[in-house]
Amino acid sequence: MESRRPETVAAEPLLPQPWIVREVIRETGDVVTLSLQPGEGAAAMSFGPGQFNMLYAFGVGEVPISISGDPADASRLIHTIRDVGLVSRALCGLQPGALVGVRGPFGSRWPVEDQAGHDVVVAAGGIGLAPLRPALYHLARHRARYGNVVLLYGARKPDELLFGVELEAWRQAGIQVEVTVDHADAAWRGNLGVVTTLIRHARFTPEKAAAFICGPEVMMRFTAAALEERGMAPERLFISMERNMKCAVGFCGHCQLGPEFICMDGPVFAWPRMRRLIAIREL
Amino acid sequence: MVEQRTIKVDYMARVEGEGALDILIEDQAVKDVKLRIFEPPRFFEAFLRGRGFMEAPDITARICGICPVAYQMSAVHAMEGACGVKVDGPLRALRRLLYCGEWIESHVLHIYMLHAPDFLGKHSVVELAAQHPEIVRRGLRLKKAGNEIVALLGGREIHPINVRVGGFYRIPTPGEFATLAEKLKAARDDALATVAWVKGFEFPDFEQDYEFVSLSHPTEYPFNEGRIVSSRGLNIDARDYHDHFAEEHVPHSTALHCRLKARGHYKVGPLARYALNYDLLAPRARQAAQDAGLGRVCRNPFQSIVVRAVETVHALEEALRILERAERPEKPFVEVRPRAGRGLAATEAPRGMLHHTYELDEQGRITFAQIIPPTSQNQATIEADLRRFIAPRLHLPDDQLRWQCEQAVRNYDPCISCSTHFLKLNVERR
Amino acid sequence: MPADRLDRLFEALIARGYLCVGPTLREGAIVYDEISSSADLPQGWTDEQGPGHYRLRQRADGAWFGYVVGPHSWKKYLFEPERRLWQLKRAGQRFERTDEPPTPKRYAFIGVRACEIAALRIQDRVFAGGSFVEPGYARTREQSLVIAVNCTQAAATCFCVAMNTGPEVREGYDLALTEILEPSHCFVIGAGSERGRELLSALPTAPCTAELQQAAKTAVAQASRQTRTMETAGLKELLQKNLESPQWQDIATRCLSCANCTMACPTCFCSSVEDTSDLTGDHAERWQRWDSCFNPDFSYIHGGEVRQTTASRYRQWMTHKLSTWFDQFGSSGCVGCGRCITWCPVGIDLTEEVRKMTQPEGGRP
């Protein structure tokens, strides 16, 4: 059972705890950030970057959502959610004061601290920036411990770009921030194209760099492959996987990908463990 | 200039299926009454050809979601007749039990949800519930008791799956029967209270001289078996039905009208059964009828609601009687081997007699099917009733007349889905 | 213990507050259900099994346990097919739990076979062996007794020998019975735990003779003669190499994706977690139900299912059972009970499919 690393042992692992919506920030047309505070009986939560919670919209359903807040700030719990279906819609529609069920935190972390002294490439596609934000907060705060730090971020359209304020703050903190979009009108003066096209603008030394990648599966595959090609060590490439998840504690079986339970062994995996698996269709 | 008035009910509500009523009044006289059934044809009798005899109960059930058991019962009896098999003993008793369930469920649906609102000036049971929640809850409890019988013995309330030619697929366990009996005992008071409730409604004075037709059995209030008898002396075997009855097709309807060859239109259903089988009612049901002031014969169709309530008491009593005996058949069914032949059977659906005729080939494939539902047998009588009902009420304003005409149609608990071999109300005054 | 004293076992169990569950005849099969005395056991019956085939047959010798495994497995008592996890009401800043968490039952599982013990131990690792513990499972399992029975015959679908899980009961039991028909009908009983020893002391037993012990050995040896087998050496890796074999597509032409195999399997543990609310929207419930990697939506993520085809679903089932289970739980997920073979409505045989996968040219090793 070496693959299962103990995190929490909850008495009732499937019972959500009550949290209260403190603030709702509309990021884009369909993305909302919720800031939560513990309700009665829930305790403040400390987490690692890359971990996720199961968020429960009362009576509607429960879905895995990464924590997008600053791991150094345990006073609030932050989640950024894109409205794609009924549960995420219900979550996105919550108003301050509403009650949300929370279970977690679950899953593995971006091994940020392990990269001290290395260059760090952070590559994000779409909502994939949310799970990476805790890592970026950390990198910005402890900027001096790392070599070059680059954020390569792609969205479909300019108005879907998330976290404009943070992007600027990270830039100020000495992170190279490169942004691209798939489609844009003439008003857009930035990069056009997929995230991988940004790699050539990135300042890093492949041999001493690590990368954290999160986005659609194809985007992660191509980005990891491209970085590997640039000479990065595969075991220092990390991606965050998604699979259907019902329990997040390894009982329900839904999130299996080959030998891995995404909920416990992941979602963050070192690239060599995923490289072959995600290349196989319908695994 | 002739004065014309038309009263139209474009879409009859609180009946099962789709129909309309057109009444044409010319020079202060009822000129024409048409009960139009625009329920689209579904061709059961056509596509039954080529199907296996064992499939008839499952397929014919789909003619009507309100009285599927009736279709299943007529079908299995006809098939058994064709194959020369008679199902007796505990299996026969269980079939009666199942039928009791459908009578209760269907009668209570009609009493509380479809008909009573008419008498109380309401549009629906929901409106009724707003004023009399305890009455409606009683009705729902009672209906549920009926449905529980069907659900246990049939597998589910609508389109039961446990009826087969020869008997059943599975016989419920003694434990399941015992639980059912307890629930039915609890429903007895509700059934008696229902009679007491509906007898207090105001009934228009409208006695008619019908020829009543129903099954009749020497020792039982009829469900599955008996000779076809009438209040004017008809007494025939169900197999001779076609010698005495004829169907005709009228232009305004996708349903067929039936008549007695010798005398024209007739009436099937609760009033007919009651008039022809009064003595065989369970003592409590007979007592309830007497307490409600019904005679041995009731000729006022508006009082059919009371007779339905009495029959509900009877069905509950009968169900309990069968459950008390609790004989368990050795096998859930008797083997029925197909053979070429003709099978005819009639049973008493909640709305009246339902006749099936089939012809089979040696492999048991259906080569001919004819199904005569109660509503098409009553349709001519409904139209006749309406003519006589409207004549003295022509002075009424249209909307009142329309309301009352609808009520008069509902007396029959017409099941239009069934009569797709059968309502919308239009009264036209010219 | 003489065979006619079997009811003493039931009495002793009931006296100790156990709910006896075990084999009994129902719906043309030997199923597991609540039983209260030896009269409920399928004495004198046996089962005839093959791919997609199961029939009861009468046997002449009045054996109590003269059959193998049926459609049910013990998992239904520990990992229930359908279970309400909780009911909640919103109340200000908290959730009010409106149901009582279920009290775990104390079962005595009667007639557990060696392969079934292996399956129980596998599910222990799934539900109680990792960082999270399924509280319902763990407590019920803890409190329950395993009264095992050694198989003395095998069905045509059994392959526990190949999976090294049977036929002899070796561990994980409280009592283990071996039924001996000749020269006299009796049970050789061994205790495997403290609770078992205490129970055994309450039974009318006589010390076991060497002769009887030999008879028991011979009887169990009979069950080792199995026609079905599976080559397990290197199988884990072999399947991993064959993830893109055309053979999956071949199976998919026959496989119905109906999930019977996974439901019948004593180790499959997948479940769905389903949330509902009442009409007012103020009360909510969460239910857990058996699910299967063959079911639609099992692998759904926004935009579509990961495993859309029967081929990929069958591959998940087989590779999980026989390969990735090792990575996850340190053993095979298959115990060789043969249920998936018998209860497949079109008789797909796991052992045969493995053989075809590993030796695509055909021919038995």
Place this chain on the structure above:
Amino acid sequence: MAKPRLAVWKFASCDGCQLSLLDCEDELLAVAGAVDLAYFPEASSDMRPGPYDLSLVEGSITTTHDAERILEVRRQSRVVITIGACATAGGIQALRNFADVEEFTRAVYATPAYIKTLKTSTPIADHIHVDFELRGCPINKYQLLEVINAFLHGRKPLVRAHSVCVECKRKGTVCVTVARGEPCLGPVTHGGCGALCPSYHRGCFGCYGPKELPNTSSLAHWARTELGASEADIARLYHNFNAWSEPFRQEGQSHG
């Protein structure tokens, strides 16, 4: 907040599916409390005009008039949910689609000229966009309640698309095919009935129509070779209440 307005429509059908709502004896008044039954002729003569928030449609399209009426239903309704095999697959009356309707009319009606009907009975989704299809002949009343409930609270109805077998196995019913040799459509049929027939010791005959990925031919092959079913038996089994659904239609036709 105003209660959502519910309408119930009937096309060619037996009434059974909408009756399911009235058969919810324990829940009916609660439902009536939660929604405004604006149009439900079977239950109320107070038939109010649209628009409606939720329309439940029963029955199949068999006449030109109905083909037009359904378009109007769509225009008047925010959400359309079809209920039952008639509405989702054409129903038992779709057996006409395999035959000559004029001959059918002559066989049943004395004066065929009075009858106006289409040659086919088709599901609602062939005519308009349908938001959710609830299967069954008849539908399961608890599933209907669930669908209404889910609609009211903006969640996904808990109506899973797995096979009848899953429900059988969860109930602990013994498989009728394996243990009795009965042909059964359970493995290719959409769950929802709670695996009723097998628990009454008979094979499933497909009320809920094809499940997702129905391997009808493999099941038919097994019935033919191992269970001794005849080609005609198999054809009839598939050609029942969901005969016009693509997989059952084709499988039935390939057996005669």
